[in-house]
Amino acid sequence: MSEKPVDTTKIRSVKKMRDLMTTYYLEALSAGQNNKQVAWITSGGPVEPLVAMDIIPVYPENHGAMIGSAKMGEELCAKAEEMGYSFDLCSYARADIACSVEKGGPIGGLPRPDMLICCNNICGTVLKWYEIQARFYNVPLFILDTPICHTGYTPDIAAYVRAQVDEYIVFLENVTQRKLDHDKMTQVGKLSFEGQRLWQKVLNTTAHKPSPMSAFDAFFFLALIVTLRGTPIAVDFYKELIAEMEQRIKDGISSIPHEKYRLLWDNLPVWHRLKWLSARFSGHNACLVADTYTSAWCGAIQYIDEDNFLDSIAQAYTRIYLNIGVDQMADQVLDMIRFYDVNGLVMHSNRSCKPYSFGQMDIMKTVREKTGLPVLMIEADMVDPRSFSQAQAETRIDTFMEIIKQREA
Amino acid sequence: MICAGIDIGSITAKAALINGKDLLGTLVIPTGYHHLNAGIRVFDTLLQQNGLSRTDISFVVSTGYGRASVDFADKTMTEILCHGAGAHFLNPDIRGVIDVGGQDSKAILLDDQGRVENFAMNDKCAAGTGRFLEVMARALEVALDQMGEVGQKADNPSKISSICTVFAESEVISMIARQEKRENIIAGIHDAAAARVANLAAKIRIRGPVMMTGGVAKNSGMAAALEKRLKLPLIIESFSQETGAIGAAVLAAGTG
Ligand code: SF4
Numbered sequence: 001m002s003e004k005p006v007d008t009t010k011i012r013s014v015k016k017m018r019d020l021m022t023t024y025y026l027e028a029l030s031a032g033q034n035n036k037q038v039a040w041i042t043s044g045g046p047v048e049p050l051v052a053m054d055i056i057p058v059y060p061e062n063h064g065a066m067i068g069s070a071k072m073g074e075e076l077c078a079k080a081e082e083m084g085y086s087f088d089l090c091s092y093a094r095a096d097i098a099c100s101v102e103k104g105g106p107i108g109g110l111p112r113p114d115m116l117i118c119c120n121n122i123c124g125t126v127l128k129w130y131e132i133q134a135r136f137y138n139v140p141l142f143i144l145d146t147p148i149c150h151t152g153y154t155p156d157i158a159a160y161v162r163a164q165v166d167e168y169i170v171f172l173e174n175v176t177q178r179k180l181d182h183d184k185m186t187q188v189g190k191l192s193f194e195g196q197r198l199w200q201k202v203l204n205t206t207a208h209k210p211s212p213m214s215a216f217d218a219f220f221f222l223a224l225i226v227t228l229r230g231t232p233i234a235v236d237f238y239k240e241l242i243a244e245m246e247q248r249i250k251d252g253i254s255s256i257p258h259e260k261y262r263l264l265w266d267n268l269p270v271w272h273r274l275k276w277l278s279a280r281f282s283g284h285n286a287c288l289v290a291d292t293y294t295s296a297w298c299g300a301i302q303y304i305d306e307d308n309f310l311d312s313i314a315q316a317y318t319r320i321y322l323n324i325g326v327d328q329m330a331d332q333v334l335d336m337i338r339f340y341d342v343n344g345l346v347m348h349s350n351r352s353c354k355p356y357s358f359g360q361m362d363i364m365k366t367v368r369e370k371t372g373l374p375v376l377m378i379e380a381d382m383v384d385p386r387s388f389s390q391a392q393a394e395t396r397i398d399t400f401m402e403i404i405k406q407r408e409a
Numbered sequence: 410m411i412c413a414g415i416d417i418g419s420i421t422a423k424a425a426l427i428n429g430k431d432l433l434g435t436l437v438i439p440t441g442y443h444h445l446n447a448g449i450r451v452f453d454t455l456l457q458q459n460g461l462s463r464t465d466i467s468f469v470v471s472t473g474y475g476r477a478s479v480d481f482a483d484k485t486m487t488e489i490l491c492h493g494a495g496a497h498f499l500n501p502d503i504r505g506v507i508d509v510g511g512q513d514s515k516a517i518l519l520d521d522q523g524r525v526e527n528f529a530m531n532d533k534c535a536a537g538t539g540r541f542l543e544v545m546a547r548a549l550e551v552a553l554d555q556m557g558e559v560g561q562k563a564d565n566p567s568k569i570s571s572i573c574t575v576f577a578e579s580e581v582i583s584m585i586a587r588q589e590k591r592e593n594i595i596a597g598i599h600d601a602a603a604a605r606v607a608n609l610a611a612k613i614r615i616r617g618p619v620m621m622t623g624g625v626a627k628n629s630g631m632a633a634a635l636e637k638r639l640k641l642p643l644i645i646e647s648f649s650q651e652t653g654a655i656g657a658a659v660l661a662a663g664t665g
Contacts, residue, residue: 020647055606154449266665368527374527379532392513395474395487395530396530399525402486402487402525403525407524
């Protein structure tokens with residue numbers, strides 16, 4: 001084996017990204033002083049009309065991820081339980097509800113919303129969660145109901161969701177007392193489409209061997225396509241990020257020192273253990289090169305018509321990863337296994353996220369049957385560390401890697 | 410070439426020596442608080458018993474929860490691969506392994522070379538482990554190693570429905586208060602624990618012949634309850650407790 005030193009230089013864009021996110025949150029937190037309105041919106045919700053109407057979108061789920069990464073999840077979740085919420089409730093919801101009351105968390109709580117936008121394409125939890133917050137803040141709530149497409153997108157679903165997109169616009173016009181500028185809407189739609197296209201391109205760079213970045217980096221860089229989708233900021237940033245990744249590939253810079261095994265991750269990240277997980281896998285020369293989670297923000301791009309944006313988002317927002325049937329989810333996982341050419345699949349059975357974790361056993365079975373690849377299931381929770389046992393995860397990861405090494409030997 | 414395997418479990422430390430296809434010897438001692446000391450003690454004593462010294466050993470693999478503490482081992486491996494390799498060494502026909510140890514239980518699927526195809530472990534919970542049986546034995550004032558025998562005398566096994574060990578213990582205590590027969594309660598406990606383990610086995614779709622390993626394999630009541638649940642006979646070797654250590658030695662021989 002050649003022993004030339006491997007360059008794993010840090011990704012430069014990290015700093016820029018941090019700055020952009022700081023600016024975004026500062027603007028959101030000072031919205032009141034600047035006569036701007038704030039809408040809280042679910043991560044899978046159609047944000048573009050908000051951007052077009054100059055309303056600042058804020059994502060409690062992104063905030064939840066920050067709480068998890070800052071290891072403040074346990075305290076806030078426990079607080080919500082003291083308030084009477086069940087331990088079984090999604091930890092994003094628990095952390096957010098507690099944070100609203102406590103003004104706690106890494107940034108002292110989110111800015112007060114002027115309205116709430118809830119799209120149930122990700123789960124049913126958000127319905128009750130947003131209803132609770134609508135009562136707490138006494139602000140109007142808009143619910144966009146996207147039926148689950150178990151087998152496909154029917155004309156009935158299309159008509160039903162499309163009609164709600166119009167209602168959504170009317171809702172925003174009523175709350176803001178302003179009319180939607182349709183030219184601006186078209187422009188935002190194009191930027192959103194372009195942002196998603198670029199985000200997919202960022203993710204595609206990890207098909208290269210060795211991978212210039214890992215899923216852990218993707219979890220970080222994801223925040224922009226979630227929070228600033230539809231703005232030039234996201235578009236410009238991802239162009240730079242792609243350029244940096246392409247340069248890394250050219251220079252032979254890899255995410256981990258000795259990439260020997262490539263893995264695919266399923267489900268949300270375990271925010272409070274990112275460093276630990278990344279080190280554990282790279283200790284086995286394994287890089288998590290891709291994941292099913294971050295691609296959710298560009299996975300429905302084929303349904304978007306950038307020249308006919310409002311008409312097409314009904315379909316694009318309804319047919320996202322968490323709102324389709326398990327068979328289709330398994331197909332997407334299989335596609336990713338092939339595209340990224342991985343040696344195994346790591347599934348995070350997430351105590352919080354039922355829609356994501358439900359069906360994992362079936363997907364696991366399909367992957368095994370169709371590819372013969374080893375699949376690992378780790379029980380954890382994205383934010384609440386009380387649902388995670390490090391010693392057990394350690395043994396499982398080590399065993400899984402031993403199996404892969406034995407197979408690939 | 411003589412190779413050694415050392416398995417530091419939560420309750421007992423095990424060591425095994427092999428030379429090619431021959432098992433030279435095994436030893437089991439209580440782990441105690443200090444993992445490294447337990448490793449040194451079990452290893453050195455076993456060497457002594459076989460008239461060997463450390464320099465005679467070509468390669469040492471450590472496994473089990475305390476595997477990382479064994480600083481004199483050449484390599485560490487997880488219990489799963491070791492139990493698989495150990496079971497294959499003891500009986501090459503084995504395709505499924507069910508290991509019930511002190512604080513965890515696992516089901517393993519093997520290929521014809523003894524390599525692990527798939528595995529499942531219990532989740533953050535002591536139900537279906539040796540610890541579960543230990544807690545119950547204490548509540549019932551029965552010696553742990555008597556549980557199997559006593560449970561076999563049941564005429565009408567009790568039904569324990571709680572999954573959680575702590576809740577199951579309160580269930581057992583209320584049964585004691587109702588003066589249910591001890592034999593029946595014990596049979597109920599075995600069945601409850603067996604149900605959890607059978608669940609793991611079902612997850613990986615276990616296939617026979619199946620070997621049961623780990624300390625709990627010595628409990629005949631638990632083994633019988635498990636056979637009933639799995640609808641498969643279980644092969645239990647006299648080395649059930651040392652299978653992991655034997656497998657570690659086998660893997661040591663493969664690497665060294
Ligand atoms: S349940 Fe899942 S999809 Fe719903 S809010 Fe929680 S993490 Fe998100």
